[in-house]
Amino acid sequence: MNAIEAVVVEKAKRAKEAARRLAYLPTTVKDAGLLAMADALEAQMAEILAANARDLEAGRLKGLSGALMDRLMLNEKRVKEMAQGLRDVVKLPDPVGEVVAMWRRPNGLEVGQMRVPLGVIGMIYEARPNVTVDAAGLCLKAGNAVVLRGGSEAINSNSAITRIIATAAYRAGIPEGAIEFIDRTEREAAQVLMRLNGYIDVLIPRGGAGLIQTVVKTATVPVIETGVGNCHVYVDEFADLSKAEPIIINAKCQRPGVCNAMETLLVHEAVAPAFLPAIAQRLKERGVEIRGCPTTLKFVPWAKPATEDDWHAEFLDLILAVRVVRSLDEALDHIYRYGTKHSEAIVTENYTNARRFLKEVDAAAVYVNASTRFTDGGQFGFGAEIGISTQKLHARGPMGLKELTTVKYIIFGEGQVRE
Incomplete structure (x- = not known):
């Protein structure tokens, strides 16, 4: 020894x-x-x-x-x-x-x-x-x-x-x-x-x-x-956009270097033309670099093209991947493929879509109309946390x-x- x-x-x-x-x-x-x-x-x-x-x-x-x-x-x-x-x-x-x-x-x-x-x-x-x-x-x-x-x-x-x-x-x-x-x-x-x-x-x-x-x-x-947190926020076609903006800003910018910060923003194509340019500008003002899909680049021409690695990334920094999706199903598919089972959120006023998201997303914490930054032992009333488990045995979540x-x-x- x-x-x-x-x-x-x-x-x-x-x-x-x-x-x-x-x-x-x-x-x-x-x-x-x-x-x-x-x-x-x-x-x-x-x-x-x-x-x-x-x-x-x-x-x-x-x-x-x-x-x-x-x-x-x-x-x-x-x-x-x-x-x-x-x-x-x-x-x-x-x-x-x-x-x-x-x-x-x-x-x-x-x-x-x-x-x-x-x-x-x-x-x-x-x-x-x-x-x-x-x-x-x-x-x-x-x-x-x-x-x-x-x-x-x-x-x-x-x-x-x-x-x-x-x-x-x-x-x-x-x-x-x-x-x-x-x-x-x-x-x-x-x-x-x-x-x-x-x-x-x-x-x-x-x-x-x-x-x-x-x-x-x-x-x-x-x-x-x-702990590894490639967390998503999905802005549904039935979202209250006045709720969506502060949720996104908080999830990305409040403390970007932690595992419950948002790393990818998904936006339904029905609200993208009106919402993406505005939210992108708010994010830019806070120093966020956006890496977007081809549709995102049409609405945010100053954004950088996203690579396949960006969809997988836990940036832990003021960098955000953004993708426009055609449906809730496409958003769910994206999260299933790239998520790390940490924290995922939907912004919507549609009860059926909210319930589907809660039921179908496989993650330790799933949110409706709230920031992913709340995935924390203190915020959940535990006083503190020893970690956020992303597996299923023997504990899950904070x-x-x-x-x-x-x-x-x-x-x-x-x-x-x-x-």
Whole structure:
């Protein structure tokens, strides 16, 4: 065992031991730990921002994209939001120990299902320091230990944040080892983590398509696939165009570097002549580059021709692919072919079309007359999220506390034996 492997294994061992105690830790103790973590983030904000400034400077020297720099950047508002997220999690019911079903068998046995923690959760993620806090807080409340491995771009931020919240949590009664951070930036550290069967119960990657696919293909530990978002907004022929414009602007421009931002706009041909030139101008004013189909180029002559790759792309930037479609069926076909099963939206006043869209689109979140930017644990009332699952096992969509548990069967008898 080399030095890197030894570090990762030792942290995983500590997390596994902590998980055993976390599984039955009282809610009051877990909540006290979360509140202490929130207070510590605010009390030591200067240290966190100083560490983040070092990461930002290194990112600038490396030439990181604007989207990555935005994900990496912390300020007073974002740190306070992280702290508030922990306090919001405290307000949520503790899922651990909840009996979700109970039934009686003909032989008199009472059979039920009880929620229990998953155990030790491994997180591999890129340049988003807020993930460190969200993951630690949600895992702790759901009775899980967590082993964090952030990207090298955020090493200073993540190291400072983990040290601060872990120290606060342990002082409040959380078992030591519940929050472990791998401070080795070598790729080998992540590869070791991916194969720690027996220590890590489930692995959750958060980041771009490259990271997620690497984890899916490399890991021997079970993986919950998250995050790649080629999200669409379809403006139907029966759309209220006064609703469509703010939805599109928000979905593309409010924060373009995140997975729930719109990447492709589909417009019905009946409304395209009046709507496309106007919305394109609004987008252009906000710095959006449009890459359009041939019909789009007729209405937006300054747009660039779209390539086949553009329909597949998760731009994570102020770039938008635009296509004019002849029908709802064509819009559904496009989403089926190019979508990543993340978030899709229709703008329409037609009840039948809205219901068809909700029924036929295969995605974790499907919207009628609302921005895709709402696909978020906090927005859905989960306090925070550990990721947005785009697969179907064992969770789908924003993953909150319940998604970080499984069930065990509990059986009450009166001396029954099987014949």
